[in-house]
Amino acid sequence: EIVMTQSPATLSVSPGERATLSCRASQSVSSNLAWYQQKPGQAPRLLIYGASTRATGIPARFSGSGSGTEFTLTISSLQSEDFAVYYCQQYNNWWTFGQGTKVEIK
Amino acid sequence: QVQLQESGPGLVKPSQTLSLTCTVSGGSISSGDYYWSWIRQPPGKGLEWIGYIYYSGSTYYNPSLKSRVTISVDTSKNQFSLKLSSVTAADTAVYYCARATMAPYAFDIWGQGTMVTVSS
Numbered sequence: 001e002i003v004m005t006q007s008p009a010t011l012s013v014s015p016g017e018r019a020t021l022s023c024r025a026s027q028s029v030s031s032n033l034a035w036y037q038q039k040p041g042q043a044p045r046l047l048i049y050g051a052s053t054r055a056t057g058i059p060a061r062f063s064g065s066g067s068g069t070e071f072t073l074t075i076s077s078l079q080s081e082d083f084a085v086y087y088c089q090q091y092n093n094w095w096t097f098g099q100g101t102k103v104e105i106k
Numbered sequence: 107q108v109q110l111q112e113s114g115p116g117l118v119k120p121s122q123t124l125s126l127t128c129t130v131s132g133g134s135i136s137s138g139d140y141y142w143s144w145i146r147q148p149p150g151k152g153l154e155w156i157g158y159i160y161y162s163g164s165t166y167y168n169p170s171l172k173s174r175v176t177i178s179v180d181t182s183k184n185q186f187s188l189k190l191s192s193v194t195a196a197d198t199a200v201y202y203c204a205r206a207t208m209a210p211y212a213f214d215i216w217g218q219g220t221m222v223t224v225s226s
Contacts, residue, residue, distance in 0.1 A: 053210075095143075
């Protein structure tokens with residue numbers, strides 16, 4: 001099983017600031033990585049796939065980078081609706097998720 | 107647009123079998139372009155993929171749950187279903203059905219989720 005490790009567990013950011021979230025895979029997943037956003041009481045929403053491609057309708061302030069074992073999700077200027085939990089997920093070898101990073105208002 | 111909706115009992119007794127159904131609307135489950143999956147999330151915790159089924163009936167399960175999981179499809183009803191046997195309190199979770207695209211294999215559409223509690 002490929003283990004996905006996200007850091008930090010919680011990120012405190014002020015509105016308008018940049019947020020940088022990290023995700024590490026226990027072995028290479030190439031670019032087979034996705035990012036999801038989950039708000040309380042809601043299902044996750046696909047943000048990024050292929051490590052860096054935004055899903056349909058996702059604003060340009062969300063960007064993804066990385067390959068192999070190290071990945072980053074950047075939110076360039078946090079809006080109020082961006083405070084949520086973010087999960088990375090690999091799909092190189094079936095599917096496993098990271099434990100999540102909560103982005104909270106500072 | 108395609109929508110997914112989970113249904114089933116919200117309370118299951120320990121040692122019994124959890125059964126859920128996902129109804130697909132706005133598109134055909136037989137389109138052949140997707141893997142239809144179940145994913146769960148224990149309260150306050152992260153996401154765990156349970157397994158998927160292709161419209162043809164081929165399946166693949168999370169090895170950690172494989173001995174207890176069965177996923178089936180009913181193309182005539184545009185539904186797929188989950189059965190999880192011998193449940194314990196550790197199986198208490200929100201259960202989601204979701205659609206994974208083919209290349210990339212990301213989950214682009216999710217149901218709203220249904221809470222299942224295992225308790226006597």
